[in-house]
Amino acid sequence: MQTTAPMPAESAAAVTGDVARSTTRTSTSTTAGTPLVSVQGLTMAFGRRVLQRDLNFDIRSGEVLAIVGGSGCGKSTLLRHLIGLQEPAAGRVLYGEHDLYASDPATLARLRREFGVTFQAGALWSSMTVGENVMLPLQMFSPLSAAQREQEARFKLALVGLAASFDAEPAALSGGMKKRAAIARALALDPALLFLDEPSAGLDPLTSADLDELILHLRNDLGTTVVMVSHELESIYAVADRLLFLDAATQTMTALGPPRELQRDGPPTVQAFLRRGAPAPTAAAEGQTP
Ligand SMILES: Nc1ncnc2c1ncn2[C@@H]1O[C@H](COP(=O)(O)OP(=O)(O)OP(=O)(O)O)[C@@H](O)[C@H]1O
Numbered sequence: 001m002q003t004t005a006p007m008p009a010e011s012a013a014a015v016t017g018d019v020a021r022s023t024t025r026t027s028t029s030t031t032a033g034t035p036l037v038s039v040q041g042l043t044m045a046f047g048r049r050v051l052q053r054d055l056n057f058d059i060r061s062g063e064v065l066a067i068v069g070g071s072g073c074g075k076s077t078l079l080r081h082l083i084g085l086q087e088p089a090a091g092r093v094l095y096g097e098h099d100l101y102a103s104d105p106a107t108l109a110r111l112r113r114e115f116g117v118t119f120q121a122g123a124l125w126s127s128m129t130v131g132e133n134v135m136l137p138l139q140m141f142s143p144l145s146a147a148q149r150e151q152e153a154r155f156k157l158a159l160v161g162l163a164a165s166f167d168a169e170p171a172a173l174s175g176g177m178k179k180r181a182a183i184a185r186a187l188a189l190d191p192a193l194l195f196l197d198e199p200s201a202g203l204d205p206l207t208s209a210d211l212d213e214l215i216l217h218l219r220n221d222l223g224t225t226v227v228m229v230s231h232e233l234e235s236i237y238a239v240a241d242r243l244l245f246l247d248a249a250t251q252t253m254t255a256l257g258p259p260r261e262l263q264r265d266g267p268p269t270v271q272a273f274l275r276r277g278a279p280a281p282t283a284a285a286e287g288q289t290p
């Protein structure tokens with residue numbers, strides 16, 4: 001039942017720097033909707049403090065899955081568990097038939113190369129230009145020549161609207177540009193699976209809408225599966241196929257499904273969380289209108 005995402009060597013070989021090919025990159029070994037990752041009985045804890053227990057869900061090939069919940073409920077921690085950076089207190093994270101935390105180092109390294117990640121802080125290497133940041137994974141993990149790496153990095157930067165920033169220092173970018181540059185770097189190796197932690201937090205609505213469009217482009221045209229931590233409800237409604245709700249009070253997931261269905265029929269706490277996205281204009285807000 002499980003399938004395996006493409007080998008990194010294959011993804012790397014598929015990276016030719018040709019714009020046209022990017023619209024045809026889809027995983028040949030997965031079918032839309034099949035589980036790419038299965039999370040089984042996952043309990044996350046720091047020492048004796050349990051954050052979330054008994055999480056059970058799949059990440060389906062070709063979906064955008066939003067991880068949602070109040071601040072501090074464990075969303076970023078869950079991402080770390082999903083990418084092999086933090087061992088579960090209990091339970092398993094399966095990539096195809098591979099248990100992420102029971103894999104030999106070679107398998108783990110191969111699995112890790114199949115996904116791209118941007119962290120909440122979106123760190124870029126400040127000692128390198130933006131272009132060098134994006135080329136770094138290609139230098140480390142692909143057989144591409146220097147010229148091909150540059151072509152590919154320029155293509156990925158263009159994809160996120162930063163074509164002109166190849167030679168820029170990260171310090172010269174705005175917050176939103178840094179986030180987009182981090183996404184370009186996460187996309188460098190054409191990952192089948194992309195993890196984004198709060199990609200649109202702190203962005204203005206237009207930049208945020210651009211990011212939504214980018215995520216939809218990745219899913220629709222490149223077949224990328226996207227797991228996105230977000231509390232931006234507009235963005236969630238725009239791009240997420242399903243939403244996983246982590247409840248801080250009960251310390252477990254209390255909903256998993258399409259955002260609009262959950263807004264209508266989900267548990268009361270989830271509905272309340274999701275309804276905050278479309279409030280009627282308040283008197284105070286109206287009072288500010290000229
Ligand atoms: N390395 C760590 N050691 C101990 N506790 C930690 C560590 N990292 C996170 N925590 C705690 O775990 C809880 C969940 O943190 P996490 O960053 O996963 O929350 P979050 O849901 O991503 O929150 P936010 O929406 O604010 O980003 C927090 O109480 C945090 O203080």
Ligand SMILES: [Mg+2]
Binds near residue numbers: 075076077120197
């Ligand atoms: Mg977080």
